[in-house]
Amino acid sequence: MSGRPAPALTARALSCAVGGRVVLRGVDLDLAPGTTTAVLGVNGSGKTTLLRTLAGLQRPEAGAVLVGDREVHDLPARRRAQVVAFVAQEESPPADMTAGEFVALGRLPHHRPWARGDGDRPHSRAALAEVGLDAALDRPCAQLSGGERRRVCLARGLVQDCELLVLDEPTNHLDVSHQVALLALLRGSGRTVLTALHDLALAAAYADQVVVLHEGRVHAAGAPHDVLTPDVVTRVFGVDAAHLSDPRGRHHLVVGPGRHLR
Numbered sequence: 001m002s003g004r005p006a007p008a009l010t011a012r013a014l015s016c017a018v019g020g021r022v023v024l025r026g027v028d029l030d031l032a033p034g035t036t037t038a039v040l041g042v043n044g045s046g047k048t049t050l051l052r053t054l055a056g057l058q059r060p061e062a063g064a065v066l067v068g069d070r071e072v073h074d075l076p077a078r079r080r081a082q083v084v085a086f087v088a089q090e091e092s093p094p095a096d097m098t099a100g101e102f103v104a105l106g107r108l109p110h111h112r113p114w115a116r117g118d119g120d121r122p123h124s125r126a127a128l129a130e131v132g133l134d135a136a137l138d139r140p141c142a143q144l145s146g147g148e149r150r151r152v153c154l155a156r157g158l159v160q161d162c163e164l165l166v167l168d169e170p171t172n173h174l175d176v177s178h179q180v181a182l183l184a185l186l187r188g189s190g191r192t193v194l195t196a197l198h199d200l201a202l203a204a205a206y207a208d209q210v211v212v213l214h215e216g217r218v219h220a221a222g223a224p225h226d227v228l229t230p231d232v233v234t235r236v237f238g239v240d241a242a243h244l245s246d247p248r249g250r251h252h253l254v255v256g257p258g259r260h261l262r
């Protein structure tokens with residue numbers, strides 16, 4: 001028997017469709033508990049479709065998605081929302097809710113139906129603090145900036161307190177400091193995180209595993225340094241790439257214009 005813990009999520013032979021068209025085939029994936037996995041690929045490569053399928057929000061055309069030992073698509077919606085939190089790419093909190101009220105919506109799966117969420121305020125406060133928005137608890141969402149609204153949505157995902165956190169481009173609208181802070185938070189959280197990202201350098205720095213989608217399939221998956229080779233980055237994204245070490249011995253992936261600048 002191997003000493004490795006059972007995967008938090010397993011996908012086998014997954015085909016995913018959107019608008020009646022299969023956009024991904026033959027996806028096999030394991031997410032080890034407590035690790036961060038970044039899904040990468042050009043626009044339209046199927047990242048959102050894969051994330052939604054893995055989070056149980058849309059059924060696959062073929063294959064299985066197991067969270068623990070349960071098929072995620074067979075879980076009742078409330079139970080599913082207790083084990084998988086999903087923050088969508090374009091989620092936006094309603095203007096007339098306060099940040100705290102919106103974040104508290106993430107607690108709903110943990111309440112009995114129709115129960116009042118009177119005890120939610122400390123949870124909202126703590127989740128907003130995690131994303132650096134302690135002072136926003138009672139502020140109307142209409143008065144927040146785009147990046148602050150994005151962080152409120154992420155706090156809504158965090159407060160759901162699930163084993164698995166699925167985030168579609170969580171760094172959208174965030175300045176570089178908050179991008180780094182968020183990815184460090186996720187990595188240090190002990191949660192199993194699956195996130196779509198566009199920034200290859202941040203994925204290389206913060207993900208335990210990267211999954212590169214290309215032409216309807218998983219082109220490569222594994223540790224960032226092994227997968228994001230200059231050859232793979234150039235073939236998939238059409239840009240140059242190199243691994244550099246800084247004076248402190250830390251490795252960085254840098255990308256250049258490639259075919260886009262001749």
Ligand SMILES: Nc1ncnc2c1ncn2[C@@H]1O[C@H](COP(=O)(O)OP(=O)(O)OP(=O)(O)O)[C@@H](O)[C@H]1O
Pocket residue numbers: 018019020023041042043044045046047048049050
């Ligand atoms: N509602 C829809 N109806 C039909 N086709 C769709 C729909 N939504 C997305 N698609 C198509 O499905 C494919 C995969 O889209 P998806 O949103 O999963 O890609 P993505 O990798 O997340 O893209 P991006 O990086 O631009 O967010 C694309 O070709 C897209 O045009």
